[in-house]
Amino acid sequence: MHVPTAKPVYVLNGPNLNMLGLREPSIYGHETLADVEARVHRHAEKLGLRVEFRQTNYEGELVTWIQEARDKACGILLNAGALTHTSVAVLDALNAAELPAIEVHLSNVFRREAFRHQSYVSLAAVGVICGFGPASYTLALDGLASILAGKTAGTKASA
Numbered sequence: 001m002h003v004p005t006a007k008p009v010y011v012l013n014g015p016n017l018n019m020l021g022l023r024e025p026s027i028y029g030h031e032t033l034a035d036v037e038a039r040v041h042r043h044a045e046k047l048g049l050r051v052e053f054r055q056t057n058y059e060g061e062l063v064t065w066i067q068e069a070r071d072k073a074c075g076i077l078l079n080a081g082a083l084t085h086t087s088v089a090v091l092d093a094l095n096a097a098e099l100p101a102i103e104v105h106l107s108n109v110f111r112r113e114a115f116r117h118q119s120y121v122s123l124a125a126v127g128v129i130c131g132f133g134p135a136s137y138t139l140a141l142d143g144l145a146s147i148l149a150g151k152t153a154g155t156k157a158s159a
Contacts, residue, residue, distance in 0.1 A: 007074040009144060011040055011137065012065055013055035014081035020106075028106050029133045036134045043138040047145045049074075059083055059090070066093035075144045076101040077137065084109075084121045094124035100147045102140040105130035 013033065016023060021032035031039075037053045044051045052073065056062050062083065069076050076099055083090050084103065094101050103121045108131030122128055126147060129140045146152040 007072060008050040008052045009044065009075050009077060009141070010065065010069040010073040011037075011051050011053045011077045012062060012069075013053075013079045014059075014062055014083045015057045016081050017055050017079060018057065031134050036137060039134055040137050040141065043141050047141060049141065049145060049148075051141075059087055063089050063093045066090065066097050069099060070097040073099060074148060075099050077104050077140045077144065078102070078121060078125070079104040079106070079137075080121050084119050087120055091120040091124055094121065100144060101125045102144055103128040103130075104136050104140045106133050106136055107131060 017033055020028055020036065021030050033055055040051055040053060054065060056065070062080065066076065066078075076094070076097065078090075078094070078101055080087065080090055080103075084105070101121075101124055103119065103125040105128075109119075119128070127140075127143050129136045129143065132139055143152065
């Protein structure tokens with residue numbers, strides 16, 4: 001599928017993702033965030049998409065980027081890290097952005113601690129990809145490309 005868009009996809013990463021490759025490699029793997037970014041850029045190019053890839057350890061900065069995406073992006077892939085489970089501010093920003101957003105996690109959060117099973121991000125996301133390591137990002141790009149091409153509904157409506 002080749003889906004050229006005028007605006008990039010914002011690929012946003014939250015707290016501690018800058019520690020990929022060092023932090024708990026038994027859970028998150030050995031690839032660094034730079035490795036994941038390179039993988040995302042390669043895959044996006046195959047899909048005809050451009051990406052803006054960012055990481056922050058600060059909730060307010062993540063909220064600002066989501067707000068910016070409303071006018072400057074065609075969609076959002078978000079790995080909010082621990083903010084997934086705690087941030088109503090991120091949820092509110094995603095709802096205000098009015099863009100298709102896909103929640104991404106490297107690990108399968110449902111095989112981990114119970115507090116990780118709750119996601120505020122999911123309440124605004126059109127889909128969730130988790131448990132496939134760095135491939136979670138490319139799978140999410142495929143899903144977003146399908147939505148942008150009109151082949152998937154990509155709505156927030158309940159089933």
